[in-house]
Amino acid sequence: MADLKNRGKVKVVDGRYKFDGHFHYIYPNSPIRNEDGTLMGVTNPRDITHVHMYGGEAPFFESLEKGKLLGTRCENHDCEHSGTIHVPFKIHCPDCLQKNTIIDITDIAKKTAKVHTFMVTERTGAFNTLKIPIKFINIEFEGVATILMSYLPVGEPKIGMRVVPIFQTKNPTYTILDLAWVPKGTDVSKLPDGFSFE
Numbered sequence: 355m356a357d358l359k360n361r362g363k364v365k366v367v368d369g370r371y372k373f374d375g376h377f378h379y380i381y382p383n384s385p386i387r388n389e390d391g392t393l394m395g396v397t398n399p400r401d402i403t404h405v406h407m408y409g410g411e412a413p414f415f416e417s418l419e420k421g422k423l424l425g426t427r428c429e430n431h432d433c434e435h436s437g438t439i440h441v442p443f444k445i446h447c448p449d450c451l452q453k454n455t456i457i458d459i460t461d462i463a464k465k466t467a468k469v470h471t472f473m474v475t476e477r478t479g480a481f482n483t484l485k486i487p488i489k490f491i492n493i494e495f496e497g498v499a500t501i502l503m504s505y506l507p508v509g510e511p512k513i514g515m516r517v518v519p520i521f522q523t524k525n526p527t528y529t530i531l532d533l534a535w536v537p538k539g540t541d542v543s544k545l546p547d548g549f550s551f552e
C-alpha cells in the first residue's frame with residue numbers, strides 16, 4: 355500500500371525546484387460487473403500531487419494572509435490605456451504587454467466593492483471544499499477595469515449590493531479560497547472560521 359508519510363514536497367534551492375518524496379500513488383483496483391456478473395471493466399484509483407507554481411502571481415496569494423488585496427496597474431506612459439487597474443492580478447498589461455506595477459487595492463475594495471452579478475449553485479466540481487449552496491459573486495470596484503470572481507459565504511447576494519473583503523488569516527491555504535466577501539455591515543462574529551476583516 356502507499357506510503358503516504360513520504361508524500362511529495364517541493365523546495366526551491368538555488369532558484370530551482372527540488373522535488374522530494376512520492377507524487378504518484380496507485381491503489382488496488384476493483385472490477386466493474388453488470389447485473390449478470392459479467393466483467394465490464396475496472397476502476398483505476400490514482401492519487402496525484404499536482405505542483406502549481408504561481409510565478410509572478412505569487413505576491414497576490416501571499417498578501418491574502420496579511421489581509422491585503424493586490425491588483426496591478428499599467429504605468430507605461432506610451433500605452434493607450436496607461437493607468438488601467440486590473441483585479442484579478444494581471445502581471446502584464448494586455449494592451450501594451452509591459453510589466454504592470456503591483457498596487458494595494460484593499461482600501462478601494464473596502465470602500466467601493468459591489469456585486470456586479472452572481473450565481474448560486476448546488477452542483478460543484480470534484481474536490482469542492484466550499485459550503486453548498488455556493489454563492490459565487492462577480493465584484494466590481496470603482497476605478498478598476500476588470501471584474502473579480504469570488505464567493506459570498508455569509509448572506510444572500512443581490513446585484514449592486516455593497517460587499518467587503520474577508521481574509522483567511524488563520525491557517526491560510528495560499529489559494530484564492532483565502533479571499534471571500536460578506537455584505538457590508540456584517541458582524542465579525544458571523545465570519546467563517548479562520549477569516550477576519552484584516
Ligand SMILES: [Zn+2]
Pocket residue numbers: 428429430433434435436447448449450451452
Ligand atoms: Zn499598458
